[in-house]
Amino acid sequence: xNHTDQGIGRRRLLAAxxxxxxxxxxxxxxxxxGGAKKYQGVTxxxxxFSAAYPKLLQQWLPEFEQLSGARVNFDAPSFPIxxxxxxxxxxxxxxxxxxVNVTFIYSSRWIGSGWLTPLDDYIRNPNxxxxxxxxxxxxxxxxxxxxxxxxxxxGIPWTAEALLSVSSRFDLVQQAxxxxxxxxxxxxxxxxxxNRKERVAGFVSDSxxxxxxxxxxxxxxxxxxRKAPDDLFPxxxxxxxxxxxxxxxxxxxxxxxxxxxxxxPDQVTQALKQGRVNFSDAGQLHLAQLGDxxxxxxxxxxxxxxxxxxxxxxxPGTSVxxxxxxxxxxxxxxxxxxxxxxxxxxxxxxxxxxxxxxxARRSDIDSQAYRTRQVINGSDLARLALDSIEQASKxxxxxxxxxxxxxxxxxxxxxxxxxxxxxxxxxxxxMQQAQAQSIAELKRSGLSL
Numbered sequence: 001x002n003h004t005d006q007g008i009g010r011r012r013l014l015a016a017x018x019x020x021x022x023x024x025x026x027x028x029x030x031x032x033x034g035g036a037k038k039y040q041g042v043t044x045x046x047x048x049f050s051a052a053y054p055k056l057l058q059q060w061l062p063e064f065e066q067l068s069g070a071r072v073n074f075d076a077p078s079f080p081i082x083x084x085x086x087x088x089x090x091x092x093x094x095x096x097x098x099x100v101n102v103t104f105i106y107s108s109r110w111i112g113s114g115w116l117t118p119l120d121d122y123i124r125n126p127n128x129x130x131x132x133x134x135x136x137x138x139x140x141x142x143x144x145x146x147x148x149x150x151x152x153x154x155g156i157p158w159t160a161e162a163l164l165s166v167s168s169r170f171d172l173v174q175q176a177x178x179x180x181x182x183x184x185x186x187x188x189x190x191x192x193x194x195n196r197k198e199r200v201a202g203f204v205s206d207s208x209x210x211x212x213x214x215x216x217x218x219x220x221x222x223x224x225x226r227k228a229p230d231d232l233f234p235x236x237x238x239x240x241x242x243x244x245x246x247x248x249x250x251x252x253x254x255x256x257x258x259x260x261x262x263x264x265p266d267q268v269t270q271a272l273k274q275g276r277v278n279f280s281d282a283g284q285l286h287l288a289q290l291g292d293x294x295x296x297x298x299x300x301x302x303x304x305x306x307x308x309x310x311x312x313x314x315x316p317g318t319s320v321x322x323x324x325x326x327x328x329x330x331x332x333x334x335x336x337x338x339x340x341x342x343x344x345x346x347x348x349x350x351x352x353x354x355x356x357x358x359x360a361r362r363s364d365i366d367s368q369a370y371r372t373r374q375v376i377n378g379s380d381l382a383r384l385a386l387d388s389i390e391q392a393s394k395x396x397x398x399x400x401x402x403x404x405x406x407x408x409x410x411x412x413x414x415x416x417x418x419x420x421x422x423x424x425x426x427x428x429x430x431m432q433q434a435q436a437q438s439i440a441e442l443k444r445s446g447l448s449l
Contacts, residue, residue, distance in 0.1 A: 037069030039334045046338065047075040048101035048323070049082035050266065052285050052358075053158050056351050057342050064341050070334050078264055079208060083407070090115040093328040098335040102146055102155035102324040105210070109404040110324075111148040117325040118152040122336045133340055134363075141393055142360040145402050146322045155322030156343045157360035161284040162388035163215060163307055163317035164381070168272040168279075168290065170303035172197050180303055184219060184247060184310045187279070191255045194278055202255030203279045206265045209417040210410030212281055213248050214400070215317045219310025220244035224400040224409055232442065233449050234409055236416070237428075237435035244310075246427035249420035255279075261418045273298060281307055283319065284385045288357020291376035304379035306388055315397045316388035320360070357381060408441035409434075 048054040054076045061072050077085070083103055089096050090110055102110060110116050123129050135143075135153075139160050146155035167173060167180065172194040181187040195202035205212040214224065222241035226233045235241060252260045257277055269286045271277040273296040287304065290296050307316050323342060325335045341347060348361050352370045364370050365382065374382035392398045400406060412434040419425040425433070439449060 039337065040069030042070040042331050042334045044070050044072045044098045044331055044334055044338055045075070045096060046072055046099040047077075047082065047086060047097050048321075049079040049103070050076045051159070051321075052289060052356055053351060054101075056354060056356065057347075060347070060350075064338065068334070068337060068341075070338070072338065087407075090326055090328075094326075095328045095330050097326050098329040098331045099323055099338055100326055102322040104145060104319045104321055105401055105406050105410055107145050107155070107320075107322075108402045109407065111146075111154045112404055115327055116154040117327055117329065117332055118148070118150075118154055119156070119325070119336070120152050122333075123153070128333065128336060129340065133344060137345065137361045137363050139360055139362060139365075141318075141389060142320045142322075145320045146324070155324035156339055157320050157322040158343055158348075159285055159319070159321050159358045160360040160389065161319050161358040162385040162392075163212065163281055163319070164284055164287055164384055164388065165281050165305045165307050166272060166279065166287055166290070167301075167303045168275055168277065168298040169194070169198070169200050169301050171301045172200065172278065173303075180305050181308055182305070184216065184308050187251075187308050191251070191279065195255045200275060201257035201260075201271075201277045203251045204256050204260050204263050204268060204271060204277045205252070205280050206268050206282065207261055207263055207418065208265075208410075208414065209248075210406075210413040211317060211319070213245070213413060213417055215281070215307045215315050216248045216310065217241055217244045218315035218397055219308065219312055220247065221310075221312035223397075224406070224413075225403070228400040229403045232403060232405060232447060234435055234438040234442070236409070236412070236438060237432045240312075242427050242431050245416060245420055245431050249417050249427065252417075252421040253423070256421070261421050275301075283358065284381055285356070285358035288355065288374065288376075288381060291373065292355060300377060302377045302379065304376070304381055304384060306384055314391070315395065316392055318389050318392040318398055319401075322360075358385070405442050405445055405447055408445065409438045412438045412441070 058074050061074060065072060086100050123135060138157055142157035142160040146157055147153050173190055176193040178190050178193055181190045191202040220240045220243050222238055222244050223235050226235055265286055268280055268282055269289055272280060272290055275298045290302055291299060293299055306314060323339045325332050329335055348359055348364050352359055352364045355373060359365055371382055374380060416430040416434040419430045420427050442449060
């Protein structure tokens with residue numbers, strides 16, 4: 001991803017902001033009412049997981065601080081560490097955070113438990129939120145996971161992404177006389193033909209297998225629960241689930257690089273950029289970074305597709321993350337000003353211009369800047385992602401992911417795939433163990449099974 005300011009230097013931008021007033025870069029009239037330094041003396045503690053959009057916001061923080069008067073501590077650890085810290089802090093109604101990422105798999109738990117602040121009153125107040133913030137510009141499918149059963153909104157989405165497939169060295173596939181793999185059988189055939197060619201490992205994925213593995217679980221005819229969200233009895237030990245786990249873990253074991261089961265999203269992205277690994281399934285916001293000519297060595301050999309079809313069909317994964325305000329925050333109004341700035345049309349459009357690949361605003365998705373950047377070496381990432389999101393919306397197979405108890409099962413899937421891929425357990429044993437431990441965890445959480 002191109003993290004530059006698109007030719008606008010920080011000094012020049014701050015000078016422009018001072019000249020035009022806070023309204024030029026901060027959305028709404030609230031920051032301007034008390035002058036450009038309305039939040040002078042306020043320190044906001046913001047925490048998300050490390051990803052492309054938060055990295056851009058971290059670079060642009062001096063602008064918000066200059067215009068608002070607030071100071072911002074912005075923390076962005078890895079995905080699992082962030083979720084562990086945030087879940088603990090929110091559960092105690094602590095005041096350590098003022099703005100948090102509303103993580104997709106935790107959204108139901110955090111919202112339903114009353115740990116986040118409803119944003120409706122802030123949005124409806126014209127003194128705090130102007131009409132040009134335009135909530136209706138966000139995709140309805142992105143706002144839905146950020147809403148509670150009470151109909152209120154608890155987060156503003158910064159990403160609506162799909163899990164897609166990529167080959168960083170598709171030239172090796174072509175040299176083998178093969179096409180891009182459409183099915184799970186095709187994928188194995190291709191990997192066996194290209195694995196280790198020119199010292200390029202065949203396949204790797206983010207070790208958050210509760211995200212990357214589940215499309216394969218569905219493709220083999222398995223599921224996480226019997227029928228989410230109504231029947232949450234786990235179904236991880238069915239023959240279909242065992243077959244899917246064995247298949248997926250073997251991709252990592254047979255075709256993965258050294259240390260394949262430890263890879264984090266940024267490591268996957270870098271491995272693809274450098275051409276150290278050929279195939280992966282990754283979120284659109286990570287894959288869009290592969291089109292950066294300044295950092296990607298494989299930009300001329302990339303090809304993208306949807307996740308492969310299995311015996312039961314194709315079931316792409318989709319995910320939404322947003323920014324919300326903890327119930328325990330002592331600086332809620334300033335936190336809302338930050339969220340407005342971070343997700344205003346100006347900021348999201350600027351991110352798209354800088355190469356951000358997974359926006360949640362329709363105006364960004366429809367923009368020429370986005371569409372042009374999303375066509376990478378002939379593959380249209382935007383079209384692939386929108387098709388995946390539409391398919392997931394119609395089939396409803398992603399309902400498993402936003403139920404309050406999914407995080408407990410998610411952890412068991414992570415463990416099971418790692419055990420199988422590392423050879424510490426067979427697929428049947430590992431998935432039976434995941435099933436038993438998931439049932440125990442759900443019962444401990446108070447669920448009647």
